[in-house]
Amino acid sequence: MPKVLGTPPSPRFAHSAVLLEGGRILIYGGRATTAKGDIWFLEVNTPFVRIQSKLLNMDVVAWSKGVTGNAPQPVVICGPSGVGKGTLIGKLMKDFPDKFGFSVSHTTRSPREKEQDGVHYHFTTRHIMEKEIMERKFLESADVHGNLYGTSWAAVDAVTDSGKTCILDIDVQGAQSVKKSSLDAVFVFIKPPYPEEEQLEKRLRGRGTESEEQIQKRLRNAKAELERAKDATLFDHILVNAKLDEAYESLKVCCHVYVSCNYDAAANEFVQEARSGHSASLIGSKVLICGGITASASSIALGDIAILDLSNISGGAPGTTRGLNWVLTNSKSNGIGNYCTQHPPGSLSQNHKLVSPSSSERLVAGDLSSTRAANGFTR
Numbered sequence: 001m002p003k004v005l006g007t008p009p010s011p012r013f014a015h016s017a018v019l020l021e022g023g024r025i026l027i028y029g030g031r032a033t034t035a036k037g038d039i040w041f042l043e044v045n046t047p048f049v050r051i052q053s054k055l056l057n058m059d060v061v062a063w064s065k066g067v068t069g070n071a072p073q074p075v076v077i078c079g080p081s082g083v084g085k086g087t088l089i090g091k092l093m094k095d096f097p098d099k100f101g102f103s104v105s106h107t108t109r110s111p112r113e114k115e116q117d118g119v120h121y122h123f124t125t126r127h128i129m130e131k132e133i134m135e136r137k138f139l140e141s142a143d144v145h146g147n148l149y150g151t152s153w154a155a156v157d158a159v160t161d162s163g164k165t166c167i168l169d170i171d172v173q174g175a176q177s178v179k180k181s182s183l184d185a186v187f188v189f190i191k192p193p194y195p196e197e198e199q200l201e202k203r204l205r206g207r208g209t210e211s212e213e214q215i216q217k218r219l220r221n222a223k224a225e226l227e228r229a230k231d232a233t234l235f236d237h238i239l240v241n242a243k244l245d246e247a248y249e250s251l252k253v254c255c256h257v258y259v260s261c262n263y264d265a266a267a268n269e270f271v272q273e274a275r276s277g278h279s280a281s282l283i284g285s286k287v288l289i290c291g292g293i294t295a296s297a298s299s300i301a302l303g304d305i306a307i308l309d310l311s312n313i314s315g316g317a318p319g320t321t322r323g324l325n326w327v328l329t330n331s332k333s334n335g336i337g338n339y340c341t342q343h344p345p346g347s348l349s350q351n352h353k354l355v356s357p358s359s360s361e362r363l364v365a366g367d368l369s370s371t372r373a374a375n376g377f378t379r
C-alpha cells in the first residue's frame with residue numbers, strides 16, 4: 001500500500017476517474033453525505049510525489065482538491081525573529097477576515113501569555129510531534145530556536161478548502177521545503193531596517209516574551225536567516241519593516257489584496273451536483289462528462305454534457321489544484337452556440353440560462369464541436 005499524503009476526499013458515489021498526463025488522476029463525482037459533487041486530484045507520479053517517495057523509500061500518493069477559477073496562491077511569510085511578521089499578519093487577518101486564513105502551525109514551545117491552543121499554534125510535545133512527522137502529517141517541519149515547528153497538511157487544507165488565501169508564517173528552512181512542494185505559493189521575506197541586529201534586539205526586548213537566553217539565541221539565528229534570504233531563487237518579494245504602516249501596505253500588495261480573483265468558494269461548493277450514471281473521458285486537456293441524473297433534476301438529463309478544461313491548472317498537493325474551468329453545453333437546447341462558461345454541471349437544469357458567447361468564447365465553441373464529433377455526438 002502506498003503512503004497517502006494530504007486530506008483525502010470524503011466517501012463518494014457515482015464517481016469517475018480519469019488518468020491525466022503528468023501523473024495525476026482526476027476524480028469527479030458525488031459526496032455520499034450531501035449528494036453534491038466535487039473534483040479531486042490524486043497525484044501518483046508528480047515531481048512532489050517522486051521526492052516524497054524517495055525521502056520515505058516507499059510508494060507515495062497525494063490528494064489535492066480541484067477548484068474552478070483563479071483561486072488565490074498561498075503566501076509564505078518569513079523573516080528573523082522580532083521583525084514583525086506576526087504583527088503584520090495580525091493586521092491582515094483583522095482587516096480582511098473573509099479573504100485570508102492563517103495556517104495554524106504545530107509547535108513544541110510553551111504558549112505565551114494570551115496565545116490560544118488551536119488559534120496561534122497547536123501546542124504539542126516533541127514526542128507526539130516527532131511521531132506525527134514520521135506519519136507524514138506535515139508538509140514541512142523544522143527545528144527553530146530549539147523547538148520543533150511544523151505546518152500540517154490539514155492546516156493548509158482547512159484554509160484552502162474555505163476558499164481563503166492561506167497565510168503561512170514559517171522560518172526559512174520551512175520555506176525551502178514548501179518551495180519543493182506543489183503548493184505554488186508566493187514567498188515573502190521581511191527584513192528589519194538598519195542597523196538590523198540592533199532593531200531586532202530592541203523589538204524582541206520590547207515584546208517582552210522571551211528569556212534573555214532565548215533572545216540571544218533568536219538574535220544569533222537571525223543572522224543565519226538574513227544570510228539564507230539572499231538565496232535569490234527562494235523569495236518573490238523582500239520587504240523592509242521600518243515603518244509598520246508602510247510595510248503593511250507593501251505586504252497587502254504581495255498578498256494580492258488589490259487583485260480581484262474570479263474564484264468563488266460558494267460556486268465551488270455548488271459546482272458539481274453529483275450526476276449518477278455519467279461517463280467521463282479525457283480529450284486533450286479537457287474532460288468530457290456526459291449524461292447522468294442530478295438529485296434535483298426532475299427528469300433524466302440524458303445527453304447533457306459538461307466539459308472541464310484543465311489547460312490552465314496549477315498548484316497541487318497539498319491544498320488545491322487551481323484554474324479548472326467549466327465549459328458547458330446542453331444538448332436539449334439550441335446546440336452548439338448554447339453554452340456558458342464557469343458554471344457547474346449541476347446547473348444543467350431546464351431552468352438554466354445559457355449566455356450568448358462572446359467572440360473569444362466562440363473559439364471554445366470550435367473546441368466543443370470537435371469534442372462532440374470525437375464522441376460521436378449528434379443532435
Ligand SMILES: Nc1ncnc2c1ncn2[C@@H]1O[C@H](COP(=O)(O)OP(=O)(O)OP(=O)(O)O)[C@@H](O)[C@H]1O
Pocket residue numbers: 079080081082083084085086087088203204206207241242243244245247
Ligand atoms: N515596524 C515596527 N516598528 C517597531 N516595532 C515593531 C514594528 N513591527 C513590529 N514591531 C514590534 O516588534 C515586536 C516583534 O514583532 P512580532 O512579534 O510581530 O515579530 P515576529 O517576526 O512575529 O517574531 P517571531 O518570529 O519571534 O514570532 C512586537 O512587539 C511588535 O509590536
Ligand SMILES: Nc1nc2c(ncn2[C@@H]2O[C@H](COP(=O)(O)O)[C@@H](O)[C@H]2O)c(=O)[nH]1
Pocket residue numbers: 078079080081085105106109140141142144145149150151169170171172173174175
Ligand atoms: N518551519 C516552520 N517555522 C515556523 C512554523 N511556525 C512558526 N515558525 C517560525 O518559528 C519562528 C519562531 O516563532 P515563535 O512563534 O516562537 O516566535 C518564527 O520564525 C516563525 O516563522 C512552522 O510551522 N514551520
